[in-house]
Amino acid sequence: MALERALRKRLGQTFYMVGPAMSAYMLCDWQLWLWREGLTAVFANFKLDSFHEAFVKKFGKGVIPATEEEFARWWHHLLPELPPRLANECIWLAVENKQSESLVGSR
Numbered sequence: 001m002a003l004e005r006a007l008r009k010r011l012g013q014t015f016y017m018v019g020p021a022m023s024a025y026m027l028c029d030w031q032l033w034l035w036r037e038g039l040t041a042v043f044a045n046f047k048l049d050s051f052h053e054a055f056v057k058k059f060g061k062g063v064i065p066a067t068e069e070e071f072a073r074w075w076h077h078l079l080p081e082l083p084p085r086l087a088n089e090c091i092w093l094a095v096e097n098k099q100s101e102s103l104v105g106s107r
Contacts, residue, residue: 004045021049028085035083042081044072046088051095 011023025047034040048068075084
């Protein structure tokens, strides 16, 4: 995590209007591309944003961790072959499309 934090900080310092959430998003999507291309292993980071926090608060029921590190650890325990960024994107899409209730109800 130390390297990732340093990269996030550097992205924030280098690019205008890039803060902690956006630097995580940029890094995650770059890592997701590398993972898809088979150039890196599964990674632990994702974009912790208001969509993710709202989903965990509403549907987590104390099972889905709220912090970035705990969520990544929880996700890797469930599906170790998939990056938590994929779950994060699904959560974003569900909240964005107001499909969260049907998504959770279909389990």
